[in-house]
Amino acid sequence: MTINKKNRTSKQVKFVVSALALMVACCFPTVSFSQNSSGTPYSMYGLGMLKDNYGPYAAMGGVSSAMRDGNNINFLNPASYTALDSNRFYLQFGIDGEYVQISTHTENMSYKVAQNSALCMALRFHRYVYGSFGFNQRANIGYDLYYYRVISGTGNEYYNQHISGAGGINDCYVGLATKFGNLSIGANASILFGNIEKGLTLTPSFPTSSSLDNSYNISSQTRTSITDFLIDMGAQYSFRPTAFSNLTVGATLNLPTHFNAEKNYLAYKINSSTSVQEVLNNETPQKGYIAYPFGFKTGVAYNYKDRWTVVGDYSFLQMSKYEEFKKSQDFDDYHKGAFGLSYLPARNGRFWWQHNSYNFGLYAVSSQLKLKDVSINTYGITAGVQIPVRIAYRELLLGIAFDYGIRGTQENGLIREQYGKIRLNVAFKETWFAKRKIY
């Protein structure tokens, strides 16, 4: 028995080391190279695209406030950790793939993106304390625009402008939760860090019929580095209004926070004939803060006979108070409403398909962006399935979610994006803390 215990411990160590290595591998491209994991031009504002629909319940419209179960790590509401199995170690990671078709009233194109979206672990630390730690992404920027404009004061001279952006905000968190009867409370402490790099190249398009016709192109880069902490607090209250039903009310909130930030700016001009560069601005790093606003989520989940689950969620982020280096960005507040439906035929049914939960959802987002007097909204429909897989010494829950949505509009010359996303969520439940029984 001693040998078996040693073998088991060795396997656990190997598993944790592999998980940590996988976490680093997933983090590395996004963190080190500020890889743009988004191609939407709408990400050029503020911190970029906020995550509209993510987490383990992406197939249900991304609901999270009132969701709690023993199979998924719902890192979006830390109070849900108390629903996890006290004898299990959880490892969960998600991968998103996205195909987006962008169009205006005159042209269209597409792009593809794939990224690791979250990696987290959870376990019970103490009799009454559950915890989770992991990594995910709060926001990302990725755009690359090339266009021309008429030179003001002329009718037939143009200049080309190329703007690009890459980077995002990463979230490395540690969360704890405890339970007082039907009430669970928890908090995630996150280290938010990331770089946002924005570039601009301005190239006049002057006709040159002589090598003595020189002009200058302009190139500039802005790099904003953010590192700070954020606390997300959560609470859930779950009770049984009837013998066959369960009702959960949940909420999370974060207080307004100033993220320490440092901005570096470099601009130079390049002679179009000789390519000689001359520095225009090489400013000393500007230290300041990003004013991250107040936000909260609330939701209700109703479960009937462990088969049907109906969920409603509302999210709010006071983006009108968002500031960068004391400068308001004139954003609107962010609102999201989501509805989710889940059906589990029979948890212990005879057939494999009866064990799966089939999910469906809808969501609508009124984002912080208002361009040319038009609000940029997102509407999405989701569907998916969670498939439990029982294997030796562990359980695996494989979640597949499909998300189809429309963001923006072609009105007023803006762009509309039609996207299709697929998310794979894999959750392992390890039996590390289960005591062996001797018969």
Added chain:
Amino acid sequence: MHKKGGFIIFLLLVGIACNNDVTSIGQNLIDDQSNVEVIEYRINNTSTVRIDSFVTSETTTSTGTTTTTTMAAGRITDPISGTITATPFIVFEPANVPTIQDYYIYDSITLHISPAQKTWGDSLKLQKFYLHWLKELPKIDDYDYTIYNTYITPHEATPFDSIVFLPTQENFQHFYFNLNKNLGNTVYQMLKVKDENITNTINFLKWFKGIAFIPAPDNNCLMNWSSTSTDFAIQVHYHHDSQYYTYNINKASSYYYFNYVNIKHEPVMPYLSIIKQQDGLPFQTAKQVISQGLNGYLLKIQLPIHPAGEKYRTIIKAEIRLNAQYATATNNFHDLSTIAVYSSDEYNRILGSIAYNSSYSLSGRLVKDTYYPENDHYLINITDYYSNLMNNPNAGDINHLLVGIQSTLLSTSFDKMVIDELPLLRVYYAKYE
């Protein structure tokens, strides 16, 4: 097995990741405001000035080659700028005196010239030049061995000979004119006896001195004559039986600095008012400004001072546009194809060229419109110059420019540029933050 499967799925998804192409979609999200603007300033302080004296004698480079290959000769009246009379003063230099036997027979003495390919004015009328002996060698500046356009070497009042020819392009190869027979006999005898006045160059210069080629008062054509020594010679011809010989006394090459051109300018209104080099005729008075060779007219421009000013705004291009007067059928003077730009001061002096880069000096070029010749204009790109000027706290003192014919052509070319609109300074500013 399941872990491996999950990892493979992860790799597959990452493998198709991040296909983000550069796109032009989304430009309408960007503010319509243009980040580049051009601001035009009329250069009100524009005038015509006259360089009243300039070097017309031959000079050489550091390697010893002569800088001028042509010289102006003739007389012409331009209805805009007035009358120019260009008189070459030439000295000759014998070399390698031959041995002439007693039985050789003298034939003739001729003047050989090779007028260059360029003319201004009426080339279909006979042009006459009177040849006058110089009374003395031309006086040169002891410091730099130069002679200016205004200097006249004393010469005999009565010409000893004259030459007449039609300066058409077909005739502009080599001309041979018979000169005075007495002169020829004298020189021939000196050659036969190897007189020291012909075997010794200095003595020859002192004895022969030189010839002034004075255009007749009714000439109406200005020419460029080749100033290469072998294209300008007095030739003595003699023979024995059927053998014919020619001895060339070429234009001086060792004493090149004695050769120069006197240029006399008789202006007409309104340019009569320009008396000294410090005087300028404002555009607002004459309604035009001109630059032309031989009479020394150049444009004087004082650039307006408009700094780039605010932060994150810089000059990306600056140019001066000069609208050229459309050359009509009656105006057959050549347009300048390139124009020079010099720094100047309040006294209208040429202070020097303005470096464009390590290889070129600042200059302008004629931009011709094939379909609308009235749109012909000169463009001078002054991007770097103007940017540096605007960053100079003393910009108001150093913003003087002289624009027009290159100084090296001032003594040989009658090309001109007539500008009948105030010059325009166009500055392109870019905001980049």
